[in-house]
Each structure stands twice: as structure tokens, then as C-alpha cells.
Amino acid sequence: MLISFLSIAAYAQTGKISGTVTDKKTGETLIGVTVKIKGTAKGVSTDVDGHYTLQAMASGKYTLEFSYVGYQTKEVSDVDVKGPAVTNLSVTLAEAGGQNLQEVVIKASFKQESxxxxxxxxxxxxxxxxxxxxxxxxxxxxxxxxxxxxxxxxxxxxxxxxxxxxxxxxxxxxxxxxxxxxxxxxxxxxxxxxxxxxxxxxxxxxxxxxxxxxxxxxxxxxxxxxxxxDIPDQNFLSFGVGYGYNSQSTFKDFLGTKKNALAYLGYEDGGKQLAENFPTREAIAAGTLSNAKNIAALKSFPTDNSIKTTTALPTQNYQFNLGRVKNFENGNKFGAMISATYRNAQTIYENNERNFYIYNYNDNQYRFSTNVGGLANFAYSFGKNKISFKNIYNKNYDDNYTVRTGIRDANTLNQFYAYDIMQKSLYKATLEGDHQIGEG
Structure with missing residues (x-):
């Protein structure tokens, strides 16, 4: 009985603080206002009618803090809570005063590569x-x-x-x-x-x-x-190396002419250029040239173009990328990007069927290809202007040797040889300027 009596007595010492929060100018009730007892973590929010109630408040004096987005925070001191009584406290909040700000300009660049x-x-x-x-x-x-x-x-x-x-x-x-x-x-x-x-x-x-x-x-x-x-947003330096293995080609016998260092760089040394006295296409097609003239024509090349057997190397890839950007105190910006690529592949294609009506041929192709590429882009931006100078270069070198073997008729076995080189190159330079019109 003593324990129950003490519990009831303790409960009787707590009270409540209740009230409504309204807009000072319009008188409308405010929903979601935070009502907090200063110095503690205890607090509530106003309901849809702008009403709040703080429960189980021990007797004493408190300072209440009312805060709401867009309104000035208000503090009410010496709020007295006595016993089980309900202390009524309704307040009004005034809108926060405006402050004139200077123009704020935010500049950013988006990444085109995303x-x-x-x-x-x-x-x-x-x-x-x-x-x-x-x-x-x-x-x-x-x-x-x-x-x-x-x-x-x-x-x-x-x-x-x-x-x-x-x-x-x-x-x-x-x-x-x-x-x-x-x-x-x-x-x-x-x-x-x-x-x-x-x-x-x-x-x-x-x-x-x-x-x-x-x-x-x-x-x-x-x-x-x-x-x-385009221009990078930060400095970077990267170097990539890659090698490829092909079970049909790599480290197998590879037929073709002797390759010098220039071929590995994508260039022909001029040794396969036709001499001035080389027979015309019409003379070769007519079949009027003697064997001696044919041999003399082949010997007119400045280098040895006879077919040799080498070992096919793995595919090689190399990449180098460099980016630099300089930001100036006045907001101007200078950037540069330089990139270089290299690729060499030696590929063998065996037993490619070539059926021409009643003929049945198989081709063995030996392809030596080199690709060299480079890029150098520079740009300077100042204010609403941007000047860019872009350069791109690429060189393709393809050296193909084909051996065609097959039966033309019931009693004839034929074998043909074809050798061709194709070179392609591209260089492009672009000077461009951009100017932004209007605000942005």
C-alpha cells in the first residue's frame, strides 16, 4: 500500500504545456512547427490544427523554443508548470526577414564522355x-x-x-x-x-x-x-600495354616478305615501288613477256621481295595519354590533351574456302597490320569565349600474302600467289572558336 501511494503522489507532480502556433500576419495556424524545451532533447511538433502538447512536465520554470522554416525562431522564457495543471501557451511567429544578396554565378562543365x-x-x-x-x-x-x-x-x-x-x-x-x-x-x-x-x-x-x-x-x-x-577537368598521365595470343597464329610459321623497322611503324621504305621500266599492266595481261623479262622486272625492285618464313609474334597494343589543365586566378583556363596509340598484329587465316563454280580452292592468308595514331588537342577559355586547336593523325599499314591452292579440273592442281600492301593515313587539324551569347 505504501508503494502505490508514493507512485500516485509522484505522478501528481507532473503537468502539461499546451497551446497553438499561428502566423503573426495572417493568423493562420502553422503545421509542423518544432516546439522544444531549450537545453533538453524533449520536443514535439504542431499537428494539422497548429496545436501542440508537452506531456509529463515536472513542476518548475522552462524556456520553450519555437522554430519553423521561413519564420523567425522564437523563445519564451519563464514558462511556469505547477502540479497537475495545464499551462496554456499560444504564440505567433513572424516571417523571416529578407536579405539582399549580390549576384552569385556558378560555373561548371559537364563530362561529354559519360x-x-x-x-x-x-x-x-x-x-x-x-x-x-x-x-x-x-x-x-x-x-x-x-x-x-x-x-x-x-x-x-x-x-x-x-x-x-x-x-x-x-x-x-x-x-x-x-x-x-x-x-x-x-x-x-x-x-x-x-x-x-x-x-x-x-x-x-x-x-x-x-x-x-x-x-x-x-x-x-x-x-x-x-x-x-576535349580538355580534361584534371591532370592525368596513363600508359597501357596489351598483348594478345591467337592459337591459330601466334608463334606459328608466318609467310611474307622481310619486314624492316619502318613496317612495324606503319610505313613502307619504298622498296616495293615500281621501277620506271617496269612492264605495263596491259603487257602483263597480254602474256607477251618472256621469262627473262619477267625475272628482270622482279629484279628491278630495290629490295629483296622474296617470300620468307618467320614466326608470328603476339598482338601488341600500346597507349599513352597525357592531360594537363591550368586554372588562372581570373577564371580563365588552358588545357591540353596528348594521346598516342600503337597496334601490331600478325594473323594467319588457314583453309578459307573459295568455290568458283566447278573450281575448289583453299586460301591461306598471312596478314601483317600496323596502326599508329596520335591526338593533340589544345584549348583556352576566357570569359564567354573558347578557342580550340584539335589535331588527329592515324596511319594504317596492311601487308597481305595469300597462297591459293586447288583443283581446276580433274587432272590439274593449281597454286596461285598474291601479295598486296595497302597504306592509309589521315591527318586533320581543326581551329574553332566558341562564344556564348546572353547570360548563362
Whole structure:
């Protein structure tokens, strides 16, 4: 009985603080006002009617703090709580006073290489387009732009270098590099060979499938827009090395002419240039040349072009990337990006069937290919202006030797040899300026 009596007596000493919080100017009740006993963690919030109640308050004097977003915080001191009584305390809050601020300008640059940036551009664009960003290219094994384009919706690649958009052949498509139209790389057709642009130098690729005023008007399939890497947002230095092994080729016997150091750098030393007295194509096709003249023609080459057997080396890949940026105190910015790539592959294709009607041939091909690429971009931004100087260079060297063996008729075994070299190079320099009009 004594314990129960003491418990009831202790409970009788607590009281309540209750009231309503309203707007000083309009008189409207405020929902969600924080009512806190200063110096403690105890507090409540006003309900939908602006009402609050602080329960189980021991007798004494307290300081209450009322705070609300957009209003001045208010403190009420000496709030007296006595016994079980309810202390009524209603308050009004005044809106927070405004303060005039000076103009605040926030500048930031977005990363063009991110997939989110590409999606945002497609969303806000008035034309229909698809594309791929540098962020996606980094995750793929693609070594040139033609390999990258295979991953873009609506685009297919013919002969590993020419793009077909929406089923229309290369002659109906156009290509731009850093907003400049690219010329045809082929002598007898309107087409651009996309295998000469290394993938690691590309910032993004967009294929526009509808015509707009800012695009060339000579396409019906699509306009392939290649943008090389721009100024970095921070300094970086990277070097990559890669080697590849092919069970059908690596360390196997490789047929072809002797390769000097220039061939490994993508250049021909001139030893395979035709001499001035070399027989014409018509004379060779007519078959009127004697064996002596044929031998003399072969000996007219300045170097030995006889076929030799070597060992196919593993595929080699090297990449070097350097980025530098300088921020000046006046807000101006200078940046530079330099990149170099190298790739060499020696590949053997055995027993490729070539059926020509009643003939049955098999080809053994020995392909020696070298790709050298470089990029040097510089830019200076000041105020609302930006001046850029972009350079890209690429060199492709393909050395192919083919041995064709087969039966032409029931009693004849034929063997043919073909040897060809193809070199492609691209150098493009772009000087451009940007000026922002209006506020931004």
C-alpha cells in the first residue's frame, strides 16, 4: 500500500504545456512547427490544427523554443508548470526577414564522355539519334571506330570499315570529325573508312538519322558525328600495354616478305615501288613477256621481295595519354590533351574456302597490320569565349600474302600467289572558336 501511494503522489507532480502556433500576419495556424524545451532533447511538433502538447512536465520554470522554416525562431522564457495543471501557451511567429544578396554565378562543365550526358542530349534533341560514349567504349575491346559503330543501334559495318545506317549503303551516309565533314577515303566510291580512327581517341559518337539545319544535307541514311576528346577537368598521365595470343597464329610459321623497322611503324621504305621500266599492266595481261623479262622486272625492285618464313609474334597494343589543365586566378583556363596509340598484329587465316563454280580452292592468308595514331588537342577559355586547336593523325599499314591452292579440273592442281600492301593515313587539324551569347 505504501508503494502505490508514493507512485500516485509522484505522478501528481507532473503537468502539461499546451497551446497553438499561428502566423503573426495572417493568423493562420502553422503545421509542423518544432516546439522544444531549450537545453533538453524533449520536443514535439504542431499537428494539422497548429496545436501542440508537452506531456509529463515536472513542476518548475522552462524556456520553450519555437522554430519553423521561413519564420523567425522564437523563445519564451519563464514558462511556469505547477502540479497537475495545464499551462496554456499560444504564440505567433513572424516571417523571416529578407536579405539582399549580390549576384552569385556558378560555373561548371559537364563530362561529354559519360553515358548520362549522351542520354540527356538525345532526350532534349529535336532529331532522332543514337550513339555511344567514351565511358562505354572504355568497357569494350574495340580498337577502332568501325568496331565501336557495331554497337550503335541501327548501324552495321561492311568490310569491317564502311557503315550502313538503316539499311542504306555507305554512299547515302556522311561522316564528320569535330564538326568538320570528312572526305571519302576511297578512290572510286563515296565512303569513309572508319577503321582508321582509333577508339581510345574518341569522346563520343552520335548517329543522327533525321535532317536538321546544322548537319550536312547530303545524307539519307545517317550522319555519323565523331567527337575527339576535349580538355580534361584534371591532370592525368596513363600508359597501357596489351598483348594478345591467337592459337591459330601466334608463334606459328608466318609467310611474307622481310619486314624492316619502318613496317612495324606503319610505313613502307619504298622498296616495293615500281621501277620506271617496269612492264605495263596491259603487257602483263597480254602474256607477251618472256621469262627473262619477267625475272628482270622482279629484279628491278630495290629490295629483296622474296617470300620468307618467320614466326608470328603476339598482338601488341600500346597507349599513352597525357592531360594537363591550368586554372588562372581570373577564371580563365588552358588545357591540353596528348594521346598516342600503337597496334601490331600478325594473323594467319588457314583453309578459307573459295568455290568458283566447278573450281575448289583453299586460301591461306598471312596478314601483317600496323596502326599508329596520335591526338593533340589544345584549348583556352576566357570569359564567354573558347578557342580550340584539335589535331588527329592515324596511319594504317596492311601487308597481305595469300597462297591459293586447288583443283581446276580433274587432272590439274593449281597454286596461285598474291601479295598486296595497302597504306592509309589521315591527318586533320581543326581551329574553332566558341562564344556564348546572353547570360548563362
Amino acid at each position: 553515358i548520362n550526358t549522351l542520354y540527356a542530349q538525345q532526350k532534349n534533341s529535336a532529331l532522332i539519334s543514337d550513339g555511344i560514349s567514351s565511358e562505354q567504349i572504355k568497357k569494350s575491346p574495340d580498337r577502332n571506330t568501325s568496331d565501336v559503330l557495331k554497337r550503335v543501334s541501327g548501324a552495321t559495318i561492311q568490310d569491317n570499315k564502311f557503315v550502313i545506317v538503316r539499311g542504306l549503303s555507305d554512299r547515302y551516309n556522311t561522316a564528320t570529325l569535330d564538326n568538320s565533314t570528312l572526305p571519302s577515303t576511297e578512290a572510286n566510291r563515296k565512303a569513309f573508312s572508319f577503321d582508321i580512327v582509333p577508339s581510345n581517341l574518341v569522346d563520343k559518337i552520335t548517329i543522327s538519322k533525321t535532317a536538321t539545319p546544322d548537319l550536312p544535307a547530303d545524307f539519307a541514311g545517317g550522319a555519323v558525328q565523331i567527337v575527339t576528346k
